[in-house]
Amino acid sequence: MTAPRYDVIAIGNAIVDVMAPASDELVDELGLTKGGMQLVDGAAADDLYQAMGPAKEISGGSAANTLAGLSAMGAQCAFVGQVADDQLGKVFAHDIRAVGIDFDVPARTGEPSTARCLIFVTPDGQRTMNTFLGASQFLPAEALDEEAIGGASVLYLEGYLWDPEEPRRAMRAAIAAARSAGRKVAFTLSDAFVIARHGDDFRALIDDGLIDILFGNEVEIAAMTGLDDFDAGAAALAAKVPVLVATRSEKGATCYTHGESCHVAAEPIDKVVDTTGAGDLFAAGFLFGHVRGEDPARCLRRGAIAAAEVISHYGARPEADLAALMAEKLD
Amino acid sequence: MTAPRYDVIAIGNAIVDVMAPASDELVDELGLTKGGMQLVDGAAADDLYQAMGPAKEISGGSAANTLAGLSAMGAQCAFVGQVADDQLGKVFAHDIRAVGIDFDVPARTGEPSTARCLIFVTPDGQRTMNTFLGASQFLPAEALDEEAIGGASVLYLEGYLWDPEEPRRAMRAAIAAARSAGRKVAFTLSDAFVIARHGDDFRALIDDGLIDILFGNEVEIAAMTGLDDFDAGAAALAAKVPVLVATRSEKGATCYTHGESCHVAAEPIDKVVDTTGAGDLFAAGFLFGHVRGEDPARCLRRGAIAAAEVISHYGARPEADLAALMAEKLD
Numbered sequence: 001m002t003a004p005r006y007d008v009i010a011i012g013n014a015i016v017d018v019m020a021p022a023s024d025e026l027v028d029e030l031g032l033t034k035g036g037m038q039l040v041d042g043a044a045a046d047d048l049y050q051a052m053g054p055a056k057e058i059s060g061g062s063a064a065n066t067l068a069g070l071s072a073m074g075a076q077c078a079f080v081g082q083v084a085d086d087q088l089g090k091v092f093a094h095d096i097r098a099v100g101i102d103f104d105v106p107a108r109t110g111e112p113s114t115a116r117c118l119i120f121v122t123p124d125g126q127r128t129m130n131t132f133l134g135a136s137q138f139l140p141a142e143a144l145d146e147e148a149i150g151g152a153s154v155l156y157l158e159g160y161l162w163d164p165e166e167p168r169r170a171m172r173a174a175i176a177a178a179r180s181a182g183r184k185v186a187f188t189l190s191d192a193f194v195i196a197r198h199g200d201d202f203r204a205l206i207d208d209g210l211i212d213i214l215f216g217n218e219v220e221i222a223a224m225t226g227l228d229d230f231d232a233g234a235a236a237l238a239a240k241v242p243v244l245v246a247t248r249s250e251k252g253a254t255c256y257t258h259g260e261s262c263h264v265a266a267e268p269i270d271k272v273v274d275t276t277g278a279g280d281l282f283a284a285g286f287l288f289g290h291v292r293g294e295d296p297a298r299c300l301r302r303g304a305i306a307a308a309e310v311i312s313h314y315g316a317r318p319e320a321d322l323a324a325l326m327a328e329k330l331d
Numbered sequence: 332m333t334a335p336r337y338d339v340i341a342i343g344n345a346i347v348d349v350m351a352p353a354s355d356e357l358v359d360e361l362g363l364t365k366g367g368m369q370l371v372d373g374a375a376a377d378d379l380y381q382a383m384g385p386a387k388e389i390s391g392g393s394a395a396n397t398l399a400g401l402s403a404m405g406a407q408c409a410f411v412g413q414v415a416d417d418q419l420g421k422v423f424a425h426d427i428r429a430v431g432i433d434f435d436v437p438a439r440t441g442e443p444s445t446a447r448c449l450i451f452v453t454p455d456g457q458r459t460m461n462t463f464l465g466a467s468q469f470l471p472a473e474a475l476d477e478e479a480i481g482g483a484s485v486l487y488l489e490g491y492l493w494d495p496e497e498p499r500r501a502m503r504a505a506i507a508a509a510r511s512a513g514r515k516v517a518f519t520l521s522d523a524f525v526i527a528r529h530g531d532d533f534r535a536l537i538d539d540g541l542i543d544i545l546f547g548n549e550v551e552i553a554a555m556t557g558l559d560d561f562d563a564g565a566a567a568l569a570a571k572v573p574v575l576v577a578t579r580s581e582k583g584a585t586c587y588t589h590g591e592s593c594h595v596a597a598e599p600i601d602k603v604v605d606t607t608g609a610g611d612l613f614a615a616g617f618l619f620g621h622v623r624g625e626d627p628a629r630c631l632r633r634g635a636i637a638a639a640e641v642i643s644h645y646g647a648r649p650e651a652d653l654a655a656l657m658a659e660k661l662d
Contacts, residue, residue: 057388
């Protein structure tokens, strides 16, 4: 096995976020479930956009956000996802390459357009997401570079991308490629509604021993296990994966590995502006430590620091120099 | 003369800003003049975008920013500008309509794309702008609704739009329509480079008595008059227009009218994040007071408050509730 060229290769939705502040009343009126992610078609996306205030367009996508964090810390990364040949596709490609991430999947011509996520951010910083998958759902299995996957320390997958059929096939092929090269597979559960649709698949992946590192928040762990009690759910899930990272918002995060658990407090910040990307950046910090062989406590600290940075401003990608921030905050 | 339907109708570039933090070294290396605005073609825009870090897309355009401020204070406004039928055109149209501004100019099909402005924001908050005019330069005179212009208290024009030929013709027609209806014409000088190209036209407009309210900063006033001494330049220009508003960054702003002058200090803020839109929002505050018949001191205070808000965050449109902010800060 040669030395890996990449620390992390991720497969995810290639999405541009369209973000605007919104009142709780507006989120209610529109019939949205606050804090959740729903898939919408083009017409529903247009209607929601109509109801939205002035917005900012900022590149997003869960796994892509995680890579942006990893790259900002100094990791070598590649992204696999599908954009369309349009202006938002160019924005996505520019922004991911601008932070040094390899992104080689050719833009797809014709309809539909590049994926976008309409995000209503309420005054408490919570985000409510409405995703038009667009071109993202047409990521073909042929877009994978199996040699590159075999040469990456970690393959990272987002649960969100399990919804569309073609990318799901691509992710299964990628898991097989990583496995046969003896690499690790990390997976984020993404969202309770996604688990409602695909929980059986996720549980099968875990039972088949295909997931090495699993990320989830409290709601997602409950959805996976059917156990409302956090400790019981986490223990049940932890018994099935080598590493489980459970993020718990202001209550911090816990890592379960080999029968042991380790907890980190949330990093204090002045004001939560926008929680979009909090989980993604926690995963970035954790994975960065993990690929460098650090102990779980230090991996968790990195996650907490990266998550705190991203929720202190609008947008799901880091704005601060994360490498410098880590150097300052870690011993 | 019937009561005006609009407080302000503005004609301006319909632009989406593409903004990214940048080092002074990068601005130097790219051969850009810090603090200025240069026009670039599509190829140059692509090259500059390539050199840019991860960016945010936020609707901009000088006069459109001014209207966004006016609308946020409670004024009735309409915008005239040209977007293309593409994703950034939809973003621009959405964002301006979302704040209650009427915008009825149909999107233009085919090339070129919607205008964009690549803005490098240095750590001192200064912005260096590179504008690809795109569809914006094809605003036809037929896009004007002369009846609406005749029914607006103020017609507001941006100097930036004097560069392309078709909008220049449209603006001349708009001035004639406003004049014949007995309405006021306000004009912002926009940029010293624009004055270098079109100063003779601007001076002729002023000499012909077609401008009632003129906005400019120190550099622009020097470029218009050839006088490096601010007081001398402002006095020379003030002699030719009923109202001259001279903005002077951290030194505040001065209004010259009917032989008198009135000064306002800059509104204190914690940190200058991004000066993009400072002049635009100063104009918004001033015009809001002006159309309500307030005295120059109060108009200036409104300008200072609105400008302070916009430079405290990324993007050239207000994020705070300007009406509430005015109520809080004014007696």
